[in-house]
Amino acid sequence: MTELNATHDPDRQSWLESANEPDCDFPIQNLPHGVFCWPGEAPRGGVAIGDAILDMATAVEAGLFAGIPAEAARAAAEPSLNRLMAMGNGAASALRARISDILRADHPDAARFAAMAQRILVPMEDVEMRLPAGIGAFTDFFTSSYHTERGRRARGEEPALPPNFQYLPIAYNSRASSVRVSGEAVRRPNGQRQRADGTVAFGPCEGQDFELELGIFVGPGNMLGEPIPLRAAPEHIWGFCLVNDWSARDIQRWESTPLGPFLSKSLSTSISPWVVTAEALAPFRAPALVRPAGDPAPLPHLAHDQDQRLGGFDIDLEAWLLTPDMAASEEEPARITRTNFRHMYWTLGQMLTHHASNGCNLQPGDLIASGTASGPTDESRACMAEMTRGRDPITLPNGETRIWLQDGDEVILRGRAHRRGHVGIGFGECRGRIDPALAWPA
Amino acid sequence: MTELNATHDPDRQSWLESANEPDCDFPIQNLPHGVFCWPGEAPRGGVAIGDAILDMATAVEAGLFAGIPAEAARAAAEPSLNRLMAMGNGAASALRARISDILRADHPDAARFAAMAQRILVPMEDVEMRLPAGIGAFTDFFTSSYHTERGRRARGEEPALPPNFQYLPIAYNSRASSVRVSGEAVRRPNGQRQRADGTVAFGPCEGQDFELELGIFVGPGNMLGEPIPLRAAPEHIWGFCLVNDWSARDIQRWESTPLGPFLSKSLSTSISPWVVTAEALAPFRAPALVRPAGDPAPLPHLAHDQDQRLGGFDIDLEAWLLTPDMAASEEEPARITRTNFRHMYWTLGQMLTHHASNGCNLQPGDLIASGTASGPTDESRACMAEMTRGRDPITLPNGETRIWLQDGDEVILRGRAHRRGHVGIGFGECRGRIDPALAWPA
Numbered sequence: 012m013t014e015l016n017a018t019h020d021p022d023r024q025s026w027l028e029s030a031n032e033p034d035c036d037f038p039i040q041n042l043p044h045g046v047f048c049w050p051g052e053a054p055r056g057g058v059a060i061g062d063a064i065l066d067m068a069t070a071v072e073a074g075l076f077a078g079i080p081a082e083a084a085r086a087a088a089e090p091s092l093n094r095l096m097a098m099g100n101g102a103a104s105a106l107r108a109r110i111s112d113i114l115r116a117d118h119p120d121a122a123r124f125a126a127m128a129q130r131i132l133v134p135m136e137d138v139e140m141r142l143p144a145g146i147g148a149f150t151d152f153f154t155s156s157y158h159t160e161r162g163r164r165a166r167g168e169e170p171a172l173p174p175n176f177q178y179l180p181i182a183y184n185s186r187a188s189s190v191r192v193s194g195e196a197v198r199r200p201n202g203q204r205q206r207a208d209g210t211v212a213f214g215p216c217e218g219q220d221f222e223l224e225l226g227i228f229v230g231p232g233n234m235l236g237e238p239i240p241l242r243a244a245p246e247h248i249w250g251f252c253l254v255n256d257w258s259a260r261d262i263q264r265w266e267s268t269p270l271g272p273f274l275s276k277s278l279s280t281s282i283s284p285w286v287v288t289a290e291a292l293a294p295f296r297a298p299a300l301v302r303p304a305g306d307p308a309p310l311p312h313l314a315h316d317q318d319q320r321l322g323g324f325d326i327d328l329e330a331w332l333l334t335p336d337m338a339a340s341e342e343e344p345a346r347i348t349r350t351n352f353r354h355m356y357w358t359l360g361q362m363l364t365h366h367a368s369n370g371c372n373l374q375p376g377d378l379i380a381s382g383t384a385s386g387p388t389d390e391s392r393a394c395m396a397e398m399t400r401g402r403d404p405i406t407l408p409n410g411e412t413r414i415w416l417q418d419g420d421e422v423i424l425r426g427r428a429h430r431r432g433h434v435g436i437g438f439g440e441c442r443g444r445i446d447p448a449l450a451w452p453a
Numbered sequence: 454m455t456e457l458n459a460t461h462d463p464d465r466q467s468w469l470e471s472a473n474e475p476d477c478d479f480p481i482q483n484l485p486h487g488v489f490c491w492p493g494e495a496p497r498g499g500v501a502i503g504d505a506i507l508d509m510a511t512a513v514e515a516g517l518f519a520g521i522p523a524e525a526a527r528a529a530a531e532p533s534l535n536r537l538m539a540m541g542n543g544a545a546s547a548l549r550a551r552i553s554d555i556l557r558a559d560h561p562d563a564a565r566f567a568a569m570a571q572r573i574l575v576p577m578e579d580v581e582m583r584l585p586a587g588i589g590a591f592t593d594f595f596t597s598s599y600h601t602e603r604g605r606r607a608r609g610e611e612p613a614l615p616p617n618f619q620y621l622p623i624a625y626n627s628r629a630s631s632v633r634v635s636g637e638a639v640r641r642p643n644g645q646r647q648r649a650d651g652t653v654a655f656g657p658c659e660g661q662d663f664e665l666e667l668g669i670f671v672g673p674g675n676m677l678g679e680p681i682p683l684r685a686a687p688e689h690i691w692g693f694c695l696v697n698d699w700s701a702r703d704i705q706r707w708e709s710t711p712l713g714p715f716l717s718k719s720l721s722t723s724i725s726p727w728v729v730t731a732e733a734l735a736p737f738r739a740p741a742l743v744r745p746a747g748d749p750a751p752l753p754h755l756a757h758d759q760d761q762r763l764g765g766f767d768i769d770l771e772a773w774l775l776t777p778d779m780a781a782s783e784e785e786p787a788r789i790t791r792t793n794f795r796h797m798y799w800t801l802g803q804m805l806t807h808h809a810s811n812g813c814n815l816q817p818g819d820l821i822a823s824g825t826a827s828g829p830t831d832e833s834r835a836c837m838a839e840m841t842r843g844r845d846p847i848t849l850p851n852g853e854t855r856i857w858l859q860d861g862d863e864v865i866l867r868g869r870a871h872r873r874g875h876v877g878i879g880f881g882e883c884r885g886r887i888d889p890a891l892a893w894p895a
Binding site: 184198266268273310365373377452 | 595720891
């Protein structure tokens with residue numbers, strides 16, 4: 012388990028004032044990695060600090076890194092972070108320590124570093140974000156018992172949890188090619204559905220939903236045929252992001268039996284651009300969920316032992332909705348979900364170990380999402396299907412109602428970890444707006 | 454639809470004698486692309502001819518290509534064929550025409566080309582094959598009604614076909630990272646299963662199976678959000694290979710509800726190394742399967758019109774089994790499956806159009822497999838689950854029996870297209886042997 016160190020010191024501040032404001036997502040204790048570009052130019056790696064980005068290539072050129080941090084800094088400057096992820100958490104940690112030193116207010120050379128701000132810092136608002144890594148595989152889990160139970164009850168399925176739910180973290184392979192970064196519009200898909208009268212039709216999705224999830228990027232990974240025991244799983248969890256697993260519910264319901272969701276998911280998946288490292292989240296670890304009495308214990312290969320019992324993470328997750336009417340009248344988005352990652356039945360380590368337990372090779376930059384992160388309360392329902400069951404609309408502050416997402420609706424995901432005695436850190440936003448379906452080509 | 458041309462001429466022969474032998478998989482009418490390497494050296498692109506490989510890099514250096522074929526030839530020399538696939542079937546066709554000229558016996562310059570054989574040809578037996586492309590995504594379909602019906606009947610599921618089977622080609626995203634080339638051993642996976650008494654256990658797979666499938670490599674592909682109408686699908690079907698979709702049936706049965714197969718498939722998928730181009734298969738096109746009376750017609754976007762009615766392919770597919778006992782006594786492998794790709798309920802074009810119908814972006818080098826290619830007869834059952842239903846063993850010529858694959862068993866897939874008036878072409882072999890499971894790490 013990652014130990015806390017000077018980079019987590021709650022008293023540490025940056026010479027960049029915007030990083031020290033309360034509720035800033037990117038204080039010096041965070042330092043997430045991402046890939047940005049000036050409009051029309053090539054992507055480059057950077058680290059978020061306050062309202063700015065540390066341009067890693069410029070910082071490397073300025074001679075700010077030496078030794079192991081220099082090797083990692085060069086990887087962090089590349090147009091995709093796969094090589095940095097492949098170097099593992101040790102390299103990321105060495106790099107973090109040096110970046111924290113460069114940016115902190117009380118470093119002996121702070122005045123010199125601050126004088127370089129114009130050269131090495133980029134205003135976040137001036138640039139566009141890109142996918143942080145080339146994503147070779149995208150796996151989506153299904154590990155909130157609350158999400159699972161609500162969905163099955165709404166469809167009249169018994170028992171409330173599938174028989175395997177408590178024995179293994181259920182997952183499916185989703186589509187990596189259609190994962191995209193926050194801010195890109197999401198085209199409403201065409202697809203097949205079965206109508207109430209039994210006939211089957213093809214046309215624009217009539218049940219467009221979002222799903223609020225947490226995702227991880229895989230670090231070094233494993234060779235084909237060689238599993239990852241649970242105690243080694245943390246070495247392969249490189250960083251975290253928010254995931255909106257857009258879901259076309261009418262298409263999903265018709266296509267998913269017997270081989271699972273396919274086109275209902277591959278229309279697009281949006282992720283937040285900043286990858287929060289495992290080390291930055293170390294202060295926010297939490298015990299794994301306590302299983303309800305009577306549930307089976309995990310099989311030995313999935314059982315957290317005493318040293319690993321902090322398998323969970325205490326991360327607040329929110330979804331907000333901005334409709335075209337709200338945007339036109341300059342209203343704020345409305346919060347429609349407030350949940351916490353603590354509610355997941357399985358830990359990320361258990362998900363990773365299960366994933367590789369047959370020898371399946373995980374690779375640097377693979378994206379693994381948790382599944383809809385719903386909790387026990389109504390407020391914590393993390394997708395429209397749970398809120399409306401496809402028939403009972405939610406009412407927004409301006410009086411509008413929604414059963415599913417309409418064209419022009421924008422969903423904004425936010426995530427934040429905070430705990431007494433620590434500086435809270437944020438994930439930034441994951442935004443996506445629904446564009447109207449295309450007419451089928453004549 | 455690809456027209457036949459001089460490269461298909463059944464009278465055309467090569468100055469390389471091995472290519473002219475009857476039943477040769479790689480006559481001059483075939484010319485499949487692949488990637489090979491000398492032991493310990495870097496991979497390089499080549500084209501199979503008889504018992505040799507045309508080393509594309511050497512052929513390019515020798516000045517044998519000019520114009521569009523030269524551009525394609527350079528892509529065909531690379532260590533992965535993604536760029537060649539991205540160039541589309543037009544470029545592949547121009548390259549094929551030139552390679553056929555270089556290798557044919559009756560070309561005016563044949564003597565000059567033949568004199569270069571030592572330089573540009575590599576003996577197939579001296580080199581190792583590699584994956585032909587970087588596979589960004591692997592999608593597995595489920596489009597044989599015979600396979601589907603036998604499986605559901607064996608499990609007591611009703612109706613014999615899922616309700617959506619006749620409306621859409623059912624598919625799931627499978628795992629791309631564990632796709633490997635013929636000849637690499639396949640490690641028996643560990644995994645979870647539910648025993649007959651209801652308890653759940655983790656350990657070596659007790660139901661290791663194979664699945665005989667045909668696969669295609671995607672050519673140019675589509676942009677996210679923009680579908681591929683059926684009439685355009687052939688432009689994106691670049692080439693064909695054999696696929697062994699290794700399946701762990703006990704793991705599959707326990708994990709697959711509700712989100713489909715996951716670890717039961719990602720242990721490994723083996724493919725044949727040579728990619729037979731769509732143009733090479735043009736003489737073996739066949740009408741799409743005639744749907745049984747009473748089946749619904751495809752919805753308009755999946756309906757082959759008059760010009761596209763030859764959506765099927767007439768390709769013989771076989772699976773052979775070689776047990777350790779048979780190998781020790783130098784027996785030949787035993788053929789356990791003989792089927793034909795004509796039996797599939799959906800065409801490859803329909804699969805591709807369905808896959809992109811929601812806007813999902815297909816990319817050069819994506820692998821799309823047909824699903825187990827079983828036909829109506831007992832001989833055409835294309836996996837062990839259909840043959841044995843998990844309880845009735847098959848008996849091999851030497852008296853051995855099998856319900857599932859045992860450690861050391863090697864499965865060999867073969868494919869061949871032939872038709873009166875044309876020279877038959879083959880796919881080469883797709884081989885894989887089962888290695889014992891690893892003990893779980895202590």
